[in-house]
Amino acid sequence: MTDGADTILEVTELRKWFQVGGGLFRSSTALKAVDGVSFSIARGEVLGLVGESGSGKTTVGRTILRLAEPTGGSIRFHGQDITHLSRRALRPIRRKMQLVFQDPFASLNPRMTVGRIVAAPLIIHEPAIGRAERNRRVAEMLRTVGLSPGHAERYPHEFSGGQRQRVGIARALVLTPDFLVADEPVSALDVSIQAQIINLLLDLRTRLSLAMLFISHDLAVVGHVCDRVAVMYLGRLMECAPTAELFANPRHPYTEALFSAAPDPDPDATRARIILTGDIPSPINPPSGCVFRTRCRYALPACADSVPPLRGVGPGHLTACIRDDLALQPAT
């Protein structure tokens, strides 16, 4: 599914460490925000990246786009290694990979009209095209995301959160990228608006055959949008599988705990809830071996020994848990 020529993005052993602390007489320590993450995304495929805050999912998205410099590993986009490309060499590649932000209030310049905001990528990447052509493409893109061309004259503050998110999506799509990183694109929106934006993204991925890295903490949303899901915890991948397979047959205790903790809008739900104790440990001093073992109810002494590698347990199904004897609860 993700091999060969159809692969649009291939991330291998990606690491992003931040140096924190340190001073004249103290050495700094490494905060391992992302520590050896590998995955690939096929053309037109949507991969969900789920995890709690501090799991490193946003850092993965930013590092892939080279908005943060990777500490190690490699990123191949359309077969080309972009891990160490210069800013100048990255330019033509950036046209093909774009980002949608979480907060539609902070990510639009309040002094620019919506038309200018959406036109900005065109001005940077396609300076040769004339004003008329630019305006035509902006108008077309506004229509694509469910706004009207007349909205181009207005400013961001005149729009609601959902409409602003549509503007953010229009800006990301105006260069016709084939890969999009959507970082929590609906988390800041009102409940009744979230479904609109989810439907828009679903519609756009079909119409434009977009590949997407869909970053979210909400497993229910991810289940609706993604073809495959990767679960992250403390900078590492815990599990990765096709969506239906992951939901029906989770093979990592952390995935099970996430399913169990997700509030279900069903008043008669009778699931036995697994309540994880404690908080996500510090990424400066992560537990040895499996990073989840300190909160895992199935942990064995062996879990502390070495970092469990991702291993195949079914078609396209990888887990970083050493135990095969667990009967984990599915999503529903």
Add this chain to the structure above:
Amino acid sequence: MITAMAPDALLQVDDLAVRFHGDAGTVAALNGVSFTVRPGETVALVGESGSGKSVTSLAIMRLTPPPPGCRVTGRVMLRGAAGEALDLLALPAEAMRSLRGSRIAMIFQEPMTSLNPVLTIGDQIAEAIAVHRGGARAAVLDAAAELLDLVGIPEPRARLSAYPHHLSGGMRQRVMIAIALSCDPALLIADEPTTALDVTVQAQILDLLRRLQQRTGMAVIFITHNLGVVAEIADRVMVMYAGRVVEQAPRRALFRSPLMPYTAGLLRSVPRLQVTAARVALEAIPGNVPDPTDLPPGCAFAPRCGHVQVGRCDAAMPALEVAEPDHLVRCLRWRDLASGTPG
């Protein structure tokens, strides 16, 4: 219009309205909100931004800005510790201050900004205890450590000298809950207490609130936009939209047979955690949450409603009608819609 306080009520709100006056004109943030909370009960206030759910809690606590910028009308009655009926909006400021924290407590969404960053956890809990209960410093700190233990903070003694930035978001929210519970309140108002937390930590906090409630018998007003959380914790639910209650029902009735098209639409639009769900379009509610400075005439939901009857729904604000003894709905068409007229 003014009725006596119902004998079984802990809190009784009648016709509560809040208006903000500003340069852009008057904003009616809350209109004609009436409800009661009985001892030990959990009432969920559900709504989107601008629905008035947080303003309701602030008005009950008398924490809205002072006039002339903001005017609160209506009546809020609270059962005092000795069983007396207290008219909160008419109470002297002093008396109100001593009720806050002791009889009614409140926790907020953002545990980082609600705690003072330059005081230790111990000082902040001790302050609440000292103000309302008094006592020697050592005894107060003992009580503070006991509270931290109660809310599930490991090594409570050592944590007393920690500062808020030493703690994770979940731990800070536990500290907020410890402060709120320090004087054994009869009513806890929790304003989006788990919204800023991760799901696994949210599950911990909900579980904690449930256990504390069983133990102390306090009533909880739980403000949230998350229907999953509502399904889990509420006894009764009030759905708010554009500053009004649009539906009120026991939890099961609300989820199983919602009468207001807004509630039904909201329930349908929320993605469920399902194996079979992949890549199916959701039933979204069209349009946007209305601007409180520019509300449509008639029913505020009419412009987004799939069942709207033009000329009727947009003519006048529908009344909140009693559909079942404990089920209220604000919709002109609830009878046709309930009787199975599809659409």
